[in-house]
Amino acid sequence: EVQLVESGGGLVQPGGSLRLSCAASGFTFSSYSMNWVRQTPGKGLEWVSHISGSSGNIYYSDSLKGRFTISRDNAKNSLFLQMNSLGVEDTAVYYCARPGTTATGTWAFDIWGQGTMVTVSS
Amino acid sequence: EIVMTQSPATLSVSPGERATLSCRASQSVSTNLAWYQQKPGQAPRLLIYGASTRATGIPARFSGSGSGTEFTLTISSLQSEDFAVYYCQQYNNRYTFGQGTKLEIK
Numbered sequence: 023e024v025q026l027v028e029s030g031g032g033l034v035q036p037g038g039s040l041r042l043s044c045a046a047s048g049f050t051f052s053s054y055s056m057n058w059v060r061q062t063p064g065k066g067l068e069w070v071s072h073i074s075g076s077s078g079n080i081y082y083s084d085s086l087k088g089r090f091t092i093s094r095d096n097a098k099n100s101l102f103l104q105m106n107s108l109g110v111e112d113t114a115v116y117y118c119a120r121p122g123t124t125a126t127g128t129w130a131f132d133i134w135g136q137g138t139m140v141t142v143s144s
Numbered sequence: 145e146i147v148m149t150q151s152p153a154t155l156s157v158s159p160g161e162r163a164t165l166s167c168r169a170s171q172s173v174s175t176n177l178a179w180y181q182q183k184p185g186q187a188p189r190l191l192i193y194g195a196s197t198r199a200t201g202i203p204a205r206f207s208g209s210g211s212g213t214e215f216t217l218t219i220s221s222l223q224s225e226d227f228a229v230y231y232c233q234q235y236n237n238r239y240t241f242g243q244g245t246k247l248e249i250k
Binding site for chain 1: 240244
């Protein structure tokens with residue numbers, strides 16, 4: 023079964039850091055680019071970051087202002103998101119998502135994890 | 145950044161009737177447009193990609209159309225399980241989501 027499982031969320035104080043993980047199974051992880059998408063409470067979806075299968079191409083949402091870093095470990099079928107200088111506006115459910123093709127570039131997301139909640143509060 | 149605007153914000157429709165949801169892009173995205181369904185407490189589910197291609201396992205009552213800047217998701221005969229929030233997403237230039245349309249029972 024194709025599956026993505028996020029972990030690492032929790033409560034963090036403003037200005038703090040957190041590292042999210044996404045464990046992939048049931049497909050050839052290294053062949054796919056991967057993405058992080060977040061959803062603020064009661065609101066819509068916001069794309070956060072993209073990383074290609076080889077880690078050669080990485081993109082971020084302009085709204086992050088350089089505070090987040092995406093990475094992956096293909097040997098461990100894992101995706102990561104290092105989040106620094108967190109603010110209350112970063113409070114959200116964070117999803118990892120896989121596109122529906124191994125082709126390079128951007129594509130619709132056909133596989134999503136269940137999400138991990140990040141709460142930034144003092 | 146490409147801005148995606150969905151309308152209406154809320155749509156009230158009776159079961160068995162047709163629902164039509166709209167999505168507009170601030171600039172052309174060709175047919176690089178997807179639709180997702182999200183129910184409370186769940187991750188989004190891909191319904192349509194390429195503006196009009198149903199994803200695997202999606203019932204034929206869901207259909208998508210459009211190209212360029214104007215797109216439509218139509219649900220031909222609403223079932224109880226279709227009442228949810230629907231998002232459009234462009235993937236022509238990175239990714240942007242619309243703000244969602246809540247489809248509720250009338």
